[in-house]
Amino acid sequence: xxxxxxxxxxxxVTMLALSACSGGSDEAAAELPPAEQLAAARTTLExxxxxxxxxxxxxxxxKAVGVxxxxxxxxxxxxxxxxxxxxxxxxxxxxxxxxxxxQDVYMKFFTxxxxxxxxxxxxxxxxxxxxxxxxxxxxxxxxxxxxxKASTVRDGADVLNTFTGKLPGAAVADLLVVxxxxxxxxxxxxxxxxxxxxxxxxxxxxxxxxxxxxxTLRLKSLAQPVAITRP
Numbered sequence: 001x002x003x004x005x006x007x008x009x010x011x012x013v014t015m016l017a018l019s020a021c022s023g024g025s026d027e028a029a030a031e032l033p034p035a036e037q038l039a040a041a042r043t044t045l046e047x048x049x050x051x052x053x054x055x056x057x058x059x060x061x062x063k064a065v066g067v068x069x070x071x072x073x074x075x076x077x078x079x080x081x082x083x084x085x086x087x088x089x090x091x092x093x094x095x096x097x098x099x100x101x102x103q104d105v106y107m108k109f110f111t112x113x114x115x116x117x118x119x120x121x122x123x124x125x126x127x128x129x130x131x132x133x134x135x136x137x138x139x140x141x142x143x144x145x146x147x148x149k150a151s152t153v154r155d156g157a158d159v160l161n162t163f164t165g166k167l168p169g170a171a172v173a174d175l176l177v178v179x180x181x182x183x184x185x186x187x188x189x190x191x192x193x194x195x196x197x198x199x200x201x202x203x204x205x206x207x208x209x210x211x212x213x214x215x216t217l218r219l220k221s222l223a224q225p226v227a228i229t230r231p
Contacts, residue, residue, distance in 0.1 A: 034147040034163050041191040041198040042138045046076050048221035053081070053130070059213040064088065066123035066178050073226050074131040074219070078102050080228040081127035088123075099231055100128035106231050114231035125177045130217075136175070137201055137217055143171040144187055153190070160190035160199055172203060176215065180206040197221060 032040075045051065055070035065088050072083015081100045085107075087093070097108040105126050106114035119126050130136045141147075144165035153160050167187045173179040185205030192199050200218050207213040 034149045035141075035144075037149070037161075037191065037196075038141045038144070038147055038163055038189055038198070041189070041196055042141050044196055045198040045219060045221060046133055046138055048076070049225035050075050050222040051131075051219045052222060053083070054218045056216045056218075057213060058216075059211060061208050061211045061213075064178075064208050064213075067125070067176075068093075070127065072098075072127075073222070073228065074127075075226065075228055076131050076133055079128045079131040079133075079136065081131065082226075082228045083127075085124065085127065098127060099228065100126055101228060101230050102128055104128075104230055120177065123177060125175065130175070137219070138198065140167060140171060140175065140187065140201065141189070141198075143167060144189075147189075150188070152193070155190060155199065158199065159193045161193055163189045163191065165189075167203065167205075169205070172205070172207075176203075176207070178207045180209075195221075 051074050053070065053072055053074045055067070057068045060068055067085050067087045069086035070083060072081055074081045079102055081098065083098065084095050085098050086095050094109075097114070099106045099114060100119075103126065105117055105119050105128070107117050108114050133139065144167055147163050147165040150162040150164045153162060165187050167185045169179055169181045169183040169185060172185050173181045179185065183206045185203050187204075188200075188202040189198060190200035190202075191197065199220065200216065202214060202216045204214040205212065207215070
């Protein structure tokens with residue numbers, strides 16, 4: 001009887017020890033350095049067949065020229081975008097339909113069909129290049145200085161871990177076409193707790209002279225690919 005009881009106790013102790021070790025491993029994994037957590041979240045998002053994308057802005061000067069918002073679908077392979085842009089073009093502000101595949105951008109602006117354009121002419125980025133893995137939105141992570149884990153926030157049905165840091169002005173201007181290249185911008189990343197996926201990028205700073213503005217980029221993985229082709 002004593003032998004059986006001793007074996008049972010020993011087995012229980014072993015199970016508790018294994019459980020403690022497992023919990024420690026999970027906790028250690030959760031406490032990876034912020035840069036590594038962001039890199040992993042970036043990789044997870046870039047594997048998506050497609051993503052929904054929105055761009056919102058706050059604090060833009062009244063006479064700002066360029067893109068103030070966007071909504072659509074993006075692909076990382078090849079870099080592509082299909083959707084709408086809210087833009088100020090030649091003194092006219094409105095919503096335009098856009099299709100962009102790699103370096104080619106097509107827009108409907110008071111026309112029944114798409115016309116090929118150079119977005120730089122309108123002070124706007126090539127939306128397809130926002131999804132370029134080497135130079136786009138996700139590439140900002142590698143350019144972020146001193147990333148630090150911040151608060152946990154709720155974003156609709158998701159809970160996000162947030163990470164803050166600084167971005168060189170050149171990195172911001174290269175991506176969004178606007179921004180003081182000689183300044184530094186604040187950046188906050190949101191990563192889903194459940195899927196460890198990059199969900200949001202909030203950039204705040206001197207996009208336009210005399211103003212502090214904020215651009216919020218949101219991305220969400222789609223389960224199925226979406227076909228985006230040149231018109």
